[in-house]
Amino acid sequence: MAVLLQRPRAAVACLLLYYLTGGLAVPDPRQREALIQLEASMQTGGQMVLTDAEQRLDALLFKMKQEEMARADFPPAMHFFKAKDLIRTGPIFNLLQKMPKGGALHVHDLSMVDVEWLVKNVTYRPHCYMCFTDNQSIRFIFSSRWPKALPRCSPWTLLENLRAKMSNTTDLDNTITGNMTLFTDQDPEMVYPSQDVVWDRFEQAFLAVWGLVTYAPVFRDYYYQGLTEFYTDNIMYLELRALLPEIYELDGSTHDTAWTLKTYQDVTRQFTADHPDFFGARIIFTNSRGVNASVMARVVEEAMKLRRDFPDIMAGFDLVGREDRGRPLWYFREALSLPVERGVTLPFFFHAGETDLEGTDVDQNLLDALLLNTSRIGHGFALLRHPVAKELSRKRGVALEVCPISNQVLKLVTDMRNHPAAALMSENHPVVISSDDPAMFGASGLSYDFYEAFVGFGGIRSRLGSLKELAMNSIRYSSLTSKQQEKALALWQRRWDKFVYENAF
Structure with a gap:
């Protein structure tokens, strides 16, 4: 077994040659275990020698993973937007x-x-202007004077003036946030039904930022x-x-x-x-x-x-x-x-x-x-x-x-x-x-x-x-x-x- 783990490719060749030239009439449990261990040794980290402390942590982590994989709502099988909270709390x-x-x-x-930092920190700074594009995105600029109009965009609005007129700026901040990220609380498969749709939204978010x-x-x-x-x-x-x-x-x-x-x-x-x-x-x-x-x-x-x-x-x-x-x-x-x-x-x-x-x-x-x-x-x-x-x-x-x-x-x-x-x-x-x-x-x-x-x-x-x-x-x-x-x-x-x-x- 030690030889198999130290030289996995050579061991694979030997085992394959053995089975191709006749093998055993009745499967041998020892050979089966050798093949299983050999395959495990070939994966990323498969030949990593762990210390006693690492082996203890490995056992704890393995137990966590067994419990995770037994869940009906298995996060890796779900879209990340749906799985994020399940992952985060695990x-x-x-x-x-x-x-x-x-x-x-x-x-x-x-x-x-994090987009929230941009919204809460950057868009609240002085001289920050925003306009809405005709394809439902947004653009920003900082300027000491009124900026020149952008094509296919609404007139610029100074954000500090706009917020001053509002009793509650949460909806505005949420709109800004939504334009700078793909993340959505809605069904992502419905919001982004194709690669063309999601990539277009992706590129618009970059332009917004x-x-x-x-x-x-x-x-x-x-x-x-x-x-x-x-x-x-x-x-x-x-x-x-x-x-x-x-x-x-x-x-x-x-x-x-x-x-x-x-x-x-x-x-x-x-x-x-x-x-x-x-x-x-x-x-x-x-x-x-x-x-x-x-x-x-x-x-x-x-x-x-x-x-x-x-x-x-x-x-x-x-x-x-x-x-x-x-x-x-x-x-x-x-x-x-x-x-x-x-x-x-x-x-x-x-x-x-x-x-x-x-x-x-x-x-x-x-x-x-x-x-x-x-x-x-x-x-x-x-x-x-x-x-x-x-x-x-x-x-x-x-x-x-x-x-x-x-x-x-x-x-x-x-x-x-x-x-x-x-x-x-x-x-x-x-x-x-x-x-x-x-x-x-x-x-x-x-x-x-x-x-x-x-x-x-x-x-x-x-x-x-x-x-x-x-x-x-x-x-x-x-x-x-x-x-x-x-x-x-x-x-x-x-x-x-x-x-x-x-x-x-």
């Missing part, structure tokens, strides 16, 4: 919140902060608040996908992308100084996959310059936007080849395979991402349909950034038990868990997504070792240097040991 989620989860490697800039977050004083506070929310959820490191937009001041003047990246750097340093056990954050510069090839070439040029000027904070580059409607990676191959041609290091972290459109040009993004030497794959939902890409990513150690709740809300999967990552985790394919756009989904940090992965993907066999390996993966597959990873893992291990001791006894 003992597994309570434990996951306390657990040091390492890093969040796939989070977007305009959806990292845009005018608030890109105002310079808010931008600084927003990012610091985002780091605070992830830190509170026991995240010690963050890699943020950021558009690096022009940030504007009250008089309408704007700052360029270098200013925006430097502000990220300054706020990160301040937050780390305020929280010495937070390891830091890095930025993955992003651009829309809807632009043409010449625009992309200019953006890649800019990315190379930013990487040169800000090597500590600038991790790399990615394309964002709805993959099914955007241009495929192959269309941009010349622009994306510029760094190699120039001898410049610009790591890529491509979104790829966030689709269920099998056989289309977009569906080839997984292979093209690997051809372009991506460091990680964002989502990779379609990977099981691409055996070559799957094997290449395994051999190269290219991890998938799996975002369970995002994939469900954006209608790629209904029941988390059927998520492709369940199969990938069963064979310990490189995987990290992240949250994509938590504020848009009514989530926060990583705990909700860890719950869906642990209880939904992992099933009853996923144990404490799985959680431990997923947390460690988030550091191993980060953009940090080897020395930084070693230091971060040491810091994480101290926090992990404390967490195990406090919850095992």
Whole structure:
């Protein structure tokens, strides 16, 4: 048995050869148990050796999971909007919140902060104007004078004047909140009957947030608040996908992308100084996959310059936007080849395979991402349909950034038990868990997504070792240097040991 656990692939080959060449006439219980143990050893965390304290916590967690899976209203089988309260009030989620989860490697800039903070904090600031669009969304701007009218939008309203006329501002605040998140108390399947509907609403919510977050004083506070929310959820490191937009001041003047990246750097340093056990954050510069090839070439040029000027904070580059409607990676191959041609290091972290459109040009993004030497794959939902890409990513150690709740809300999967990552985790394919756009989904940090992965993907066999390996993966597959990873893992291990001791006894 020890040999089987130490060398799972060799053991599988031996056992298969044995059965293919005759096997036993009568099934042998010992061989059956060996196969079961072998299969368990191959999953994420399956070969993790647990300490006595970890084994005790593992037993407690296993009991919790057995009780959770026996429930009639099993949360991973439900839409997250319906399951959120069931998850939040359960003992597994309570434990996951306390657990040091390492890093969040796939989070977007305009959806990292709880929408309630934006409404209660930002929209109550002076000089905040709002208008209603003709497609039932909203827009904001801060201005020292009356702003110029926007096309397809109502006249601007100064919010402090509007609220001053109201005896109760709750309904207005609720309307604003509803426009900046997909979360709904109604039946989400009725509200969002198709991918087109939910993606349109998703994009409108980003546009609603845009005018608030890109105002310079808010931008600084927003990012610091985002780091605070992830830190509170026991995240010690963050890699943020950021558009690096022009940030504007009250008089309408704007700052360029270098200013925006430097502000990220300054706020990160301040937050780390305020929280010495937070390891830091890095930025993955992003651009829309809807632009043409010449625009992309200019953006890649800019990315190379930013990487040169800000090597500590600038991790790399990615394309964002709805993959099914955007241009495929192959269309941009010349622009994306510029760094190699120039001898410049610009790591890529491509979104790829966030689709269920099998056989289309977009569906080839997984292979093209690997051809372009991506460091990680964002989502990779379609990977099981691409055996070559799957094997290449395994051999190269290219991890998938799996975002369970995002994939469900954006209608790629209904029941988390059927998520492709369940199969990938069963064979310990490189995987990290992240949250994509938590504020848009009514989530926060990583705990909700860890719950869906642990209880939904992992099933009853996923144990404490799985959680431990997923947390460690988030550091191993980060953009940090080897020395930084070693230091971060040491810091994480101290926090992990404390967490195990406090919850095992």
